[in-house]
Amino acid sequence: MIDATVELTIDGQALSVPAGTTVLAAARQLGIDIPTLCHDPELTNPGSCRLCVVEIEVATAGGMMKMRNLPPSCVTAVSPGMVVRTGTEAVVEARRTVLELLLANHPKDCLRCERTGRCKLQTYAYEYGADFPLPGSALDGERRHDPLDDGNPFIRRDMNKCVLCGKCVRVCAEVQGRHVLDYVKRGFATTVGPAFERPLGESDCVFCGSCVALCPTGALVDKTKAGKGRPWDVRRKVRTTCPYCGTGCNFDLEVVGRPGAGEPGREEVIGVASASDGPVNGRHLCVKGRFGLSFIHHPDRLRRPLVKKEGRFVETSWEEAIALVAERFQAIRADHGGDAFGVLASAKATNEDNYLINRFARAVLGTNNIDHCARLCHASTVAGLAAAFGSGAMTNPIGDIAKSDFLLVIGSNTTESHPVLAQKLLQAIGRGTPCVVIDPRQTELAAAATNHLAIRPGGDLALLNALAHVIIAEGLSNQAFIEERTEGFAELQAAVADCTPEWAAPIAGIAPEVIRETARRYAKAERASIFYTMGITQKRTGSHNVMAIANLALLTGHIGKEGSGVNPLRGQNNVQGACDMGALPNVFPGYQPVTDPAVRAKFAGAWGVASADLAEQPGFTVGEMLEAARSGSLKAMLIVGENPVLSDPDSSHVVEALQQLECLVAVDIFLSETAQLAHVVLPACTFAEKEGTFTNTERRVQRVRQAIEPIGESRPDWRIMADLAAALGRPFDLEDPAAVMAEIARLTPSYGGVSHERIDRDGGLCWPCLSPEHPGTPRLHVDRFTRGKGRFHGVHYLPPAEATDGDYPLVLSTGRRLFHYHTGTMSRRTGLETIYPEEHLEMHPGDAAACGLVDGDWVCLSTRRGAIALPVRLTESILAGTVFTSFHFAEAAVNKLTIGVVDPVAKIPELKVCACRVERVEPPEGYRPPAGKRALV
Structure with missing residues (x-):
């Protein structure tokens, strides 16, 4: 039997470590530095570089015996009584020899290498006195002359500087799960590269940059930082949270001074450095987080500030702009009252920003007409999960993916929408965890999964009810859990009694036996997790779809424990926080209802207004605001960081509505398609120019820290709201975002223990965090549901609102692309545009043949609401009868075509399903396909 712990001595220091620990890891526990090139704590150990060699004596029956040669410490396990010496003359000489062998085939350009100052080979050569071989010496021989791979915008590959440590190969395979890189050729000619030695830009690389982060030399460098500063030029690194998707990755912004560049003396964010202690992502990022920040x-x-005069924008002062907005808003309020206003908050802004936008709408303008983009993505999650569990948020932390025995992913293109979170899913699949992906397209995750169920668009509720039917009919439900912790089971049982797999099969397009097997695997797993996004929510049955998912968790007891749960993945960086902060028409911060007199009295007292000043009834959703604007009853809108002209359905009507307003004020970092329609545009700061917090998809509240001074005269959103409030006679008297968070904590029970000071000290906190001493709640509903008992709902299948016919025979669905984000205002102003410069329409080859189309043809995509033109890309990864494109590109504004029919509960539009047709057209005059464009299909 192996002892649980092993005692040994390293450099005269005794210690005890768990059996199986490597000598390297044991030495590091003592603070003893052993050099390594190929080792990484997250990766498998090849023991190939031999730089970590040590002298070891091991206990034998005859006494102590020195191990032959010098074993590598990274792959040598400790043994009882082992004596290790890490710095003997023989060890030092061996390491120096290894370094000199590497330098013998290394370029002599350290003075101009981008890695200078961060190159481990350089550092170790200095420490051990190794140098390039002298001319004519035994080591002065042939050198490699591999071509430079410099044809992509992000990563420069110079394999002449590669030391064959293999970290890039292993991180790509073991962490990213993509296997883009491997060893090529043999012997002296061995190098590392993509298959068939193609350039990186022509491979399947997704440019996550993990290889660059781990490379110990200048073989792989970040091109976006090239020429902007050496390590010693970086004035500071500022830890912050990514401004893209809701995963909530942390990284350090690297700031250098750039005198004479643009604005004299201006500091510049030159890029990011990832850190191993990021609570969600560690060192790993996606292409947007690592390389997509040059929009700053x-x-x-x-x-x-810009003011529109005679149809044209002219620059003005903040004083004039604020005074003009205040004058127009006062006049409209005097003539029409508070409900003549509409406010759109922002999922890209901080919690503190959104809180003050909420306070401005309710306490200054006097309206509950406040909403944001959650209405277009997860409003049905908030409604459906709140009805079932009492809380409309992700139930389990991202780390629980590794603890699941079964993964069910439905309506989520996770690898493109949440790439770092998808790493966790791919890693689990790689370890053998069964995973079923339900999606009309064979996404990357679907291709890697145990099973891909290619569901017909709109068949989700039929399938979910059929899964519930099987679990009940076959006695697979957790009766003890149902009896102890739920209510309404009889209602569900009656609702799904006739929802057999045979009934669901023609609706969902999935064979009955496949439905049964999926239900069995989910129900029989000890710990099963469900993940979903907008393929579930953006339907007229979105709230019922979410309730049906909750039914499955309640039936099986896969809720309230690790490795399980119902996990909606939030699409934008702070869409969870914007909801938490009351950027919804029916609730104050913390989901406290506006209809409750006691709640109104609490907020009125804190905000220095009378309870009567706060509107009693829920306000308009974004869709209702736009309809009211079209009809003339809504007179003014304040839109902060939202771009409904591209993001909302039937967007031609959105433009008509905004043009009817007497006063449209836009707060943004760029002149978006929506801001172009405004009467006044106020320049906001990016995340890099302000303080605050974001709340990620797992409810983790994390810090956003200011790295540079605001660009130009831009101001953070919270200050813009404070300036407007003061101009309208109701100042906020909050001096900074930390004070705003303190007010949030006083008024919002779930954030009661959250403060900037505490997050700075302890790291991110998952709400509910009820007091300064509360540890936060990574996992919801452990002992009881927020509402008391979990509630089953009997929900019934409804077909999509718009059916195909002879004129519109195909189904259009929309979604996201890996290389872009939302309406492209940020991502299309970075190098990401080089990799993915235009949009295309995915189409099945069979459908294309029926339309007389070939790959690359330009087509007119039309619905009953309009038409757009774009090139077509043929792929068998999409279900026949459906077509797909994204909403990132204004040139192919697909939301001109989508339908405005909404879920009656959550008022979310049915963006995922509408009838369309495709016809060949001539490409635009002078059009040439972008060179090197990827068709990621």
């Missing part, structure tokens, strides 16, 4: 300094940034 883009020349298109709004730098001064």
Whole structure:
């Protein structure tokens, strides 16, 4: 039997470590530095570089015996009584020899190498006195002359500087799960590269940059930082949270001074450095987080307020702009009252920003007409999960993916929408965890999964009810859990009694036996997790779809424990926080209802207004605001960081509505398609220019920290709201975002223990965090549901609102692309545009043949609401009868075509399903396909 712990001595220091620990890990526990090139704590150990060699004596029956040669410490396990010496003359000489062998085939360009100062080979050569071989010496021989791979915008590959440590190969395979890189050729000619030695830009690389982060030399460098500063030029690194998707990755912004560049003396964010202690992502990022931040300094940034005069924008001062907005708002309020206003908050802004936008709408303008983009993505999650569990949020932390025995992913293109979270899913699949992906497209995750169920668009509720039917009919439900912790089971049982797999099969397009097997695997797993996004929510049955998912968790007891739960993945960086902060028409911060007199009295007292000043009834959703604007009853809108002209359905009507307003004020970092329609545009700061917090998809509240001074005269959103409030006679008297969070904590029970000071000290906190001593709640509903008992709901299948016919025979669905984000205002002002410069329409080859189309043809995509033109890309990864494109590109504004029919509960539009047709057209005059464009299909 192996002892649980092993005692040994390293450099005269005794210690005890768990059996199986490597000598390297044991030495590091003592603070003893052993050099390594190929080792990484997250990856498998090849023991190939031999730089970590040590002298070891091991206990034998005859006494102590020195191990032959010098074993590598990274792959040598400790043994009882082992004596290790890490710095003997033989060890030092062996390490020096290894370094000199590496330098013998290394370029002599350290003075101009981008890695200088961060190159481990350089550092170790200095420490051990190793140098390039002298001319004519035994080591002065042939050198490699591999071509430079410099044809992509992000990563420069110079394999002449590669030491064959293999970290890039292993991180790509073991962490990213993509296997893009491997060893090529043999012997002296061995190098590392993509298959068939193609350039990186022509491979399947997704440019996550993990290989760059781990490379110990200048073989892989970040091109976006090239020429902007050496390590010693970086004035500071500022830890912050990514401004893209809701995963909530942390990284350090690297700031250098750039005298004479643009604005004299201006500091510049030159890029990011990932850190191993990021609570969600560790060192790993996606292409947007690592390489997509150059929008911060883009020349298109709004730098001064703009006022539209005679149809044209002119720059003005903040004083004039604020005074003009206040004058117009006061006049409209005097003539029409508070409900003549509509406010759109922002999922891209901080919690503190959104809280003050909420306070401005309710306490200054006197309206509950406040909403934001959650209405277009997860409003049905908030409604459906709140009805079932009492809380409309992700129930389990991202780390629980590794603890699941079964993964069910439905309506989520996770690898493109949440790439770092998808790593966790791919890693689990790689370890053998069964995973079923339900999606009309064979996404990357679907291709890697145990099973891909290619569901017909709109068949989700039929399938979910059929899964519930099987679990009940086959006695697979957790009766003890149902009896102890739920209510309404009889209602569900009656609702799904006739929802057999045979009934669901023609609706969902999935064979009955496959439905049965999926239900069995989910129900029989000890710990099963469900993940979903907008493929579930953006339907007229979105709330019922979410309730049906909750039914499955309640039936099986896969809720309230690790490795399980119902996990809606939030699409934008702070869409969870914007909801938490009351950027919804029916609730104050913390989901406290506006209809409750006691709640109104609490907020009125804190905000220095009378309870009567706060509207009693829920306000308009974004869709209702736009309808009211079209009809003339809504007179003014304040839109902060939202772009409904591209993001909302039937967007031609959105433009008509906004043009009817007497006063439209836009707060943004760029002149978006929506801001172009405004009467006044106020320049906001990016995340890099302000303080605050974001709340990620797992309810983790994390810090956003200011790295640079605001660009031009831009201001953070919270200050813009404070300035407007003061101009309208109701000042906020909050001096900074930390004070705003303190007010949030006083008024919002779930954030009661959250403060900037505490997050700075302890790291992110998952709400509910009820007091300064509360540890936060990574996992919801452990002992009881927020509402008391979990509630089953009998929900019934409804077909999509719009059916196909002879004129519109195909189904259009929309979604996201890996290389872009939302309406492209940020991502299309970075190098990401080079990799993915235009949009296309995915179409099945069979459908294309029926339309007389070939790959690359330009087509007119039309619905009953309009038409757009774009090139077509043929792929068998999409279900026949359906077509797909994204909403990132204004040139192919697909939301001109989508339908405005909404879920009656959550008022979310049915963006995922509408009838369409596709016809060949001539490409635009002078059009040439972008060079190197990827068709990621």
